Amino acid sequence: MTKLMQWLAAVGLFMSIWLAIVLDMISLNIPDSKKEILHALPVYILIVFACYSLALIGYRVATFNDCVEESRELKEEIQEAKKELTEKGYKFD
Amino acid sequence: MEANRKYSVLLPTYNEKENLPLIVWLLVKVFTDSGLDFEIIVIDDGSPDGTLEAGKQLEKIYGKDKIVLRPRKEKLGLGTAYVHGMKHATGDFIIIMDADLSHHPKYIPEFIKKQQEGDCDIVTGTRYVGSGGVYGWDFKRKFVSRTANYIAQVLLRPGVSDLTGSFRLYKKAVLEKLVESCVSKGYVFQMEMMIRARHFGYTIDEVPIAFVDRMYGESKLAGKEIVDYLKGLLYLFANL
Ligand SMILES: Nc1nc2c(ncn2[C@@H]2O[C@H](COP(=O)(O)OP(=O)(O)OP(=O)(O)O)[C@@H](O)[C@H]2O)c(=O)[nH]1
Ligand SMILES: [Mg+2]
Numbered sequence: 001m002t003k004l005m006q007w008l009a010a011v012g013l014f015m016s017i018w019l020a021i022v023l024d025m026i027s028l029n030i031p032d033s034k035k036e037i038l039h040a041l042p043v044y045i046l047i048v049f050a051c052y053s054l055a056l057i058g059y060r061v062a063t064f065n066d067c068v069e070e071s072r073e074l075k076e077e078i079q080e081a082k083k084e085l086t087e088k089g090y091k092f093d
Numbered sequence: 094m095e096a097n098r099k100y101s102v103l104l105p106t107y108n109e110k111e112n113l114p115l116i117v118w119l120l121v122k123v124f125t126d127s128g129l130d131f132e133i134i135v136i137d138d139g140s141p142d143g144t145l146e147a148g149k150q151l152e153k154i155y156g157k158d159k160i161v162l163r164p165r166k167e168k169l170g171l172g173t174a175y176v177h178g179m180k181h182a183t184g185d186f187i188i189i190m191d192a193d194l195s196h197h198p199k200y201i202p203e204f205i206k207k208q209q210e211g212d213c214d215i216v217t218g219t220r221y222v223g224s225g226g227v228y229g230w231d232f233k234r235k236f237v238s239r240t241a242n243y244i245a246q247v248l249l250r251p252g253v254s255d256l257t258g259s260f261r262l263y264k265k266a267v268l269e270k271l272v273e274s275c276v277s278k279g280y281v282f283q284m285e286m287m288i289r290a291r292h293f294g295y296t297i298d299e300v301p302i303a304f305v306d307r308m309y310g311e312s313k314l315a316g317k318e319i320v321d322y323l324k325g326l327l328y329l330f331a332n333l
Binding site for chain 2: 003061
């Protein structure tokens with residue numbers, strides 16, 4: 001089963017349960033005042049998911065390690081490498 | 094560490110004249126210090142800057158058994174460069190890395206240790222967890238990278254934190270099988286390798302790495318690459 005099919009199956013399952021409740025095919029005795037929330041549920045979920053995603057990406061961008069130390073070390077090693085290679089007869093130009 | 098195992102490093106190069114001697118020096122140092130048997134296979138695609146000549150000098154210094162030059166006449170791309178290099182590899186394990194000093198050889202002993210701990214089939218470097226990270230990236234590049242990775246994680250749930258990284262250690266037979274079954278190019282190729290590896294049931298472990306952006310040579314992060322990435326992602330999403 002491809003990842004696309006897994007997604008379609010999961011979304012399809014959720015939407016059919018939701019629809020069944022909205023169309024009163026499954027009766028949960030939800031009071032009318034709460035029905036509005038129920039009707040907008042898929043949209044709410046989408047919005048929450050989008051916010052969650054943005055927050056997570058933002059957090060990960062902010063906490064992305066800047067490897068300053070590693071870069072400095074590498075620069076030193078490059079100097080060492082150039083020196084030793086030249087000694088071994090390597091011609092840089 | 095066990096002495097009877099041999100590691101083949103595949104270094105694809107295109108216009109890496111400045112970087113090649115430096116990466117080779119670092120590699121030789123790491124392998125010698127840890128007493129490991131190794132060879133470095135350089136696959137140069139007819140670089141106009143004279144990378145091959147640099148390789149020939151290194152071959153003289155370190156010997157033909159350590160520096161194995163396997164050039165091709167023209168620029169044929171990374172995927173086929175790995176296939177080409179692998180054909181000449183005599184090691185039990187293959188290490189793939191970039192030649193532009195973005196991938197530091199000092200992590201190789203950690204890769205090997207991780208591999209031996211769980212006898213896993215693949216060890217991949219990751220910029221995204223633990224002490225991993227990047228140097229030389231501005232906000233935009235970090236954002237694009239994190240977003241691209243997040244989308245891939247949500248859609249594909251691969252169980253590997255860095256899908257597009259190209260610093261990895263493979264058992265030779267595993268890499269052969271994977272390369273043979275992967276069809277994508279570029280970043281997507283690296284991603285497909287991981288997803289297919291999961292499908293085949295291969296075990297994958299990770300080592301955090303610091304990715305230092307290239308200091309020498311041309312860099313390219315074009316809009317086209319982002320589009321290609323998304324297309325490739327959708328292809329994998331629909332087909333795997
Ligand atoms: N043999 C061969 N090597 C290549 C080719 N394209 C890229 N390479 C090498 O593959 C490695 C990775 O390529 P890079 O150009 O560093 O790609 P990148 O890391 O995505 O991008 P930048 O480092 O930002 O330029 C480097 O060692 C290149 O020299 C190719 O067509 N043939
Ligand atoms: Mg690079």
